Every structure is written in structure tokens, then in C-alpha cells.
Amino acid sequence: MRASISDIEKAAGVLRAGGLVAFPTETVYGLGANAEDPVAVARIFQVKRRPPSHPLIVHIGGAEHLDEWVADVPATARLLAEHCWPGPLTLVLRRDRRVPLEATGGLETVAVRVPDHPLALGLLSAFGGGLTAPSANRFGSVSPTTANHVRAELGDEVDFVLDGGPCEVGIESTIVDATGETPSILRPGGVTREDLETVLGRSLAVHSTSRVRVPGQHPSHYAPRARVVLVEPEKVVAEAEFAQELGHRVGVFVPSSFAEAPVKVHAVVAVPGSMAAYARGLYGFLRELDQAGCDLIVASLPVEEGLGLAIANRLRRAAGPRPS
Ligand code: TXA
Numbered sequence: 001m002r003a004s005i006s007d008i009e010k011a012a013g014v015l016r017a018g019g020l021v022a023f024p025t026e027t028v029y030g031l032g033a034n035a036e037d038p039v040a041v042a043r044i045f046q047v048k049r050r051p052p053s054h055p056l057i058v059h060i061g062g063a064e065h066l067d068e069w070v071a072d073v074p075a076t077a078r079l080l081a082e083h084c085w086p087g088p089l090t091l092v093l094r095r096d097r098r099v100p101l102e103a104t105g106g107l108e109t110v111a112v113r114v115p116d117h118p119l120a121l122g123l124l125s126a127f128g129g130g131l132t133a134p135s136a137n138r139f140g141s142v143s144p145t146t147a148n149h150v151r152a153e154l155g156d157e158v159d160f161v162l163d164g165g166p167c168e169v170g171i172e173s174t175i176v177d178a179t180g181e182t183p184s185i186l187r188p189g190g191v192t193r194e195d196l197e198t199v200l201g202r203s204l205a206v207h208s209t210s211r212v213r214v215p216g217q218h219p220s221h222y223a224p225r226a227r228v229v230l231v232e233p234e235k236v237v238a239e240a241e242f243a244q245e246l247g248h249r250v251g252v253f254v255p256s257s258f259a260e261a262p263v264k265v266h267a268v269v270a271v272p273g274s275m276a277a278y279a280r281g282l283y284g285f286l287r288e289l290d291q292a293g294c295d296l297i298v299a300s301l302p303v304e305e306g307l308g309l310a311i312a313n314r315l316r317r318a319a320g321p322r323p324s
């Protein structure tokens with residue numbers, strides 16, 4: 001059942017009492033806690049089974065509150081905030097002392113964003129402060145894009161779930177390090193590199209492969225249970241059928257340009273031709289193939305422009321080495 005105004009009030013009360021509330025954003029569902037309550041923040045790490053050194057994003061109700069959470073706002077950061085918020089952009093800036101080190105994984109910087117979702121904004125306004133919220137899934141697994149994904153994965157370890165239906169964007173926010181003179185992308189996401197470059201009038205480097213700069217980006221993040229194998233688009237069908245013949249229970253992401261013939265495998269996802277629809281569906285598709293009992297997923301990377309950059313990033317990570 002979709003959340004109502006009284007649910008928002010209840011959820012804000014749970015947060016004030018130090019509890020955890022899962023709430024929808026335009027990207028994925030977040031697992032929120034009062035950003036200024038180190039005990040509540042610590043519980044997020046417990047519920048997610050996430051190492052405490054992995055920094056969280058502080059969600060705030062509007063760009064006008066940014067200065068309350070960071071030590072200073074460079075001109076480029078101000079420009080990006082004004083153009084992109086509310087929206088799927090996260091800015092990494094120098095932390096104000098108001099932000100506890102528990103929320104930043106001990107870093108002197110903090111990640112901040114204004115989510116573009118009426119329930120998230122309603123919750124932030126009713127609560128009146130900032131909310132640290134990682135994606136509401138267990139560490140390393142696929143992010144939730146519906147309230148049912150959250151309930152299925154976290155159960156009653158969450159004190160309250162605000163149901164806002166399926167998320168519109170479907171993949172996480174773009175993270176930009178805006179601490180220095182030259183901003184760079186630490187994680188591609190819902191705002192495209194091209195859009196950011198248009199706002200800034202300059203090109204942006206992507207540093208998402210650097211594990212030093214972005215703790216919390218293990219190569220196997222966003223991984224379903226099934227192993228993920230990436231091949232060239234024109235080989236997807238043949239490789240999938242071959243693996244099925246070898247005895248795997250194969251799920252396949254069939255690229256839209258190869259979608260005519262039936263594929264002889266365990267489960268098939270027809271990849272949408274539009275990158276926005278692909279991003280919106282991506283995590284649901286991975287969950288669907290897990291639920292169908294697949295042990296191997298064969299997919300290919302989209303062209304890495306627009307939202308294709310973020311989709312390719314998530315698929316690579318899903319296919320990355322698993323912690324043993
Ligand atoms: O769309 C999103 O961003 C979602 C929704 C719920 O807002 N949140 C999300 O949070 O994806 P999470 O915790 O799953 O990912 C946060 C990312 C991590 O990769 C972390 O390393 C990075 O943000 N991060 C947080 N603080 C940082 C900092 N100070 N410096 C560099 N990276 C940081």
C-alpha cells in the first residue's frame with residue numbers, strides 16, 4: 001500500500017526516536033537514519049552488514065540547506081546543486097562538524113544530495129534534519145527499487161517502510177567529488193556525465209574505478225546471487241545457449257537489436273531499447289533472474305554514453321570478483 005501523509009508523520013517520529021526508516025527516492029530505496037545520531041547511524045551498518053569504514057550519503061530537503069552540512073561550497077558545487085537538485089546527483093564536499101564521523105566512515109568529506117521524490121522530500125521536511133541513507137539492501141547485493149524488495153531483504157530489521165511504488169530512475173545517484181578546483185565523477189549514475197558537462201561548461205573525468213578515492217565501491221557491488229558474465233552483444237544468445245547446454249540454469253539479457261528469435265535458456269529478459277527504461281528496470285531484472293533460479297546470467301554492456309555509462313558500471317560490478 002502506498003504511503004499516506006499520516007505514514008510520513010509516523011516515519012518522522014520513528015527517526016526522531018533513533019529508528020530506521022526505508023523510504024523511496026527517485027533512484028533507489030534508501031535506509032534512513034537521523035544523520036546527527038551516531039547510534040542510529042551505527043545501526044544502519046549493522047542492518048546492512050556493511051563495514052563501518054564505508055561512507056554514507058546525507059540526504060537534505062533542499063539546496064538552501066547545503067551550507068549547514070559542509071564546511072564550504074566551491075562555486076562549481078553551487079552551480080551543480082542549483083541545476084541538478086532535487087535530483088540524482090550527490091556532491092562530495094568538506095564536512096561540517098555537524099556531520100558525525102560515523103556517517104562519513106571517518107572521512108573529512110561528506111556526500112550530500114537532495115532526492116527528487118515527493119515522499120522523500122515530505123519525510124525530510126516532517127523530520128526537519130538530514131538523513132543518512134545508503135541503499136536499503138544488504139552490503140554488496142542488488143539495490144531495491146520497490147518497497148517489496150526492501151521488505152524481502154531486510155524484513156523487520158527496518159522499523160518502518162514508506163511505500164512509494166517503483167523508483168523512476170532505477171540506479172543510484174551520480175557522485176561528484178566537488179572538493180577541489182576540478183570536479184570529477186566518482187560513481188556514474190542517474191545524472192549523465194554529458195548533462196553535468198553542459199552545466200559546468202567543461203569536461204569531467206570519471207574516477208569510478210579507483211577504490212582508494214571511493215571506499216565502499218567493491219568490484220562485486222550490485223551483484224545478484226547468480227554469476228554474471230559479460231560478452232559482446234552479438235554473442236549473447238549463442239553464449240547463453242551454449243552455457244545452458246553445459247548444464248547451467250542460464251538467464252540472459254537479450255539486447256533489443258537481437259530480440260527476434262526465441263532463446264533456449266532457463267529465463268530471458270528483453271533489454272529495453274531506451275536507456276532510461278533499461279536503468280529503471282535493471283535491478284528488477286537481476287532480481288527476477290535470481291528468483292527464477294538462474295545460476296548464470298549472460299549479458300552485454302550498452303554503449304557507454306548517457307545513462308549507458310552508469311548501467312555499464314553496475315553490470316561490470318555485478319560481474320566483478322566476489323569476496324570469498
Ligand atoms: O541514489 C543514491 O545515491 C542512493 C539513494 C538511497 O540516495 N544511495 C546510495 O547510497 O547509493 P550507498 O550508501 O549505497 O552508496 C553511497 C556511495 C558509496 O559508494 C560511498 O563510497 C560514496 O557514496 N561516498 C559516500 N561518502 C563519500 C565520501 N565522503 N567520499 C567519497 N565517496 C563517498
Ligand code: MG
Nearest residue numbers: 134135136143
Ligand atoms: Mg548501495
